[in-house]
Amino acid sequence: xxxxKPTGYNFYRDVLKSPKYVVAPMVDQSELAWRVLSRRxxxxxxxxxxxxxxxxxxxxAIANRRKYFDIASGEEGNPSMDRPLLVQFCANDPEKLLAxxxxxxxxxxxxxxxxxxPQDIAKKGKYGAFLQDDWDLIYKLINILHVNLKVPVTAKxxxxxxxxxxxxxxxxxxxxxxxxxxxxGRIREQRGVNSGxxxxxxxxxxxxxxxxxxxxxxxxLYPSDIxxxxxxxxxxxxxxxxxxLYNPALFQSPDSDAPLVDQHLFHVDLALEYLDICKSxxxxxxxxxxxxxxxxxxxxxxxxxxxxxEKLGKAQVARDGDWAKGGLQPYxxxxxxxKARMQAAKDSHTGEMVHIDTATGLPVLPxxxxxxxxxxxxxxxVPKIKAPKxxxxxxxxxxxKDDVKRAKLAPIALAA
Numbered sequence: 200x201x202x203x204k205p206t207g208y209n210f211y212r213d214v215l216k217s218p219k220y221v222v223a224p225m226v227d228q229s230e231l232a233w234r235v236l237s238r239r240x241x242x243x244x245x246x247x248x249x250x251x252x253x254x255x256x257x258x259x260a261i262a263n264r265r266k267y268f269d270i271a272s273g274e275e276g277n278p279s280m281d282r283p284l285l286v287q288f289c290a291n292d293p294e295k296l297l298a299x300x301x302x303x304x305x306x307x308x309x310x311x312x313x314x315x316x317p318q319d320i321a322k323k324g325k326y327g328a329f330l331q332d333d334w335d336l337i338y339k340l341i342n343i344l345h346v347n348l349k350v351p352v353t354a355k356x357x358x359x360x361x362x363x364x365x366x367x368x369x370x371x372x373x374x375x376x377x378x379x380x381x382x383x384g385r386i387r388e389q390r391g392v393n394s395g396x397x398x399x400x401x402x403x404x405x406x407x408x409x410x411x412x413x414x415x416x417x418x419x420l421y422p423s424d425i426x427x428x429x430x431x432x433x434x435x436x437x438x439x440x441x442x443x444l445y446n447p448a449l450f451q452s453p454d455s456d457a458p459l460v461d462q463h464l465f466h467v468d469l470a471l472e473y474l475d476i477c478k479s480x481x482x483x484x485x486x487x488x489x490x491x492x493x494x495x496x497x498x499x500x501x502x503x504x505x506x507x508x509e510k511l512g513k514a515q516v517a518r519d520g521d522w523a524k525g526g527l528q529p530y531x532x533x534x535x536x537x538k539a540r541m542q543a544a545k546d547s548h549t550g551e552m553v554h555i556d557t558a559t560g561l562p563v564l565p566x567x568x569x570x571x572x573x574x575x576x577x578x579x580x581v582p583k584i585k586a587p588k589x590x591x592x593x594x595x596x597x598x599x600k601d602d603v604k605r606a607k608l609a610p611i612a613l614a615a
Contacts, residue, residue: 218243220450223440224287241450252290252299276306287311289326314356328387345376355381381414420571425453466569467538541567
């Protein structure tokens with residue numbers, strides 16, 4: 200007799216173990232090594248980077264699948280080190296999505312569909328947030344997985360400007376078969392320097408309207424934001440993307456009453472620990488992911504020590520090097536040099552440990568601590584002021600022509 204597939208809160212409680220602290224799917228950033236590090240510091244559920252279902256389903260390039268999800272090495276999705284885990288796909292073809300999901304369903308706890316990517320590449324490929332206007336297609340994408348997979352399907356989406364439309368959209372996703380929904384409280388146009396703040400009131404409205412678990416995404420930068428987000432949205436969990444990238448220990452002590460500086464760790468130690476994980480895995484961690492993580496984790500120190508930032512950027516590391524055999528040593532050397540300088544900065548520091556950034560209003564911690572980076576808002580465009588229209592009087596045109604003629608003759612007169 201086949202065991203029925205878990206749904207809704209049974210899936211959330213019995214399979215995923217009621218996660219509150221969730222690491223978002225991030226392209227080239229939520230890879231296995233990062234997931235291992237994140238779990239050490241309190242993450243309870245993690246998503247893979249987004250995988251393009253069309254490319255993954257291509258049977259003429261099966262060898263390329265390994266770079267998206269390495270089943271052969273036996274570590275990705277392994278219950279001893281990489282669970283709970285949701286594998287995320289982007290897609291616009293239900294059949295190709297199903298074909299891809301069937302390949303990985305035995306190596307994860309569920310399949311997530313990306314309905315929130317706002318980048319230009321998603322617009323060009325018609326996936327992510329650019330499916331928002333095609334509700335029939337979205338229903339088919341979710342429903343084909345709901346009907347045909349052994350594991351549940353979930354979805355992550357962005358809100359509409361109208362809360363009423365957002366709620367109706369979320370209800371449709373639930374009807375299609377989504378067993379958990381993650382609501383990112385930003386509209387499709389909010390990205391990059393125009394990211395702004397996520398709207399928690401929209402997320403709360405979604406949560407109130409659904410019967411399946413809901414995760415809130417957006418505005419979680421500091422540990423104190425976690426409890427506040429849960430309280431204001433009434434959601435079942437909080438998902439973090441960029442906040443957790445700059446501080447992988449974000450979820451370590453979300454309920455701590457300790458001073459803010461004591462809730463944040465020495466960023467170079469986190470970077471070195473991450474590199475050690477990369478060296479220990481059979482699954483190859485892409486060089487682009489490693490480099491990206493190092494620049495983000497150590498950003499406070501590298502912003503100050505610009506020569507080391509340049510050295511890290513120019514470090515010669517082979518793209519397909521053997522990390523277990525010293526291939527990452529140039530990065531390790533930069534980290535160790537930065538650690539020495541950060542320790543010296545800490546030892547010599549006097550005065551206040553925390554100050555408020557005037558541009559963002561957010562607390563800034565000492566340069567040796569891991570901390571969030573919040574992009575300052577884009578400057579408001581300066582309106583063009585039209586010069587007042589002056590009515591010409593009789594004879595003005597003749598005067599203007601004489602002025603032009605005198606201007607042309609002036610250089611000749613000076614040269615004479």
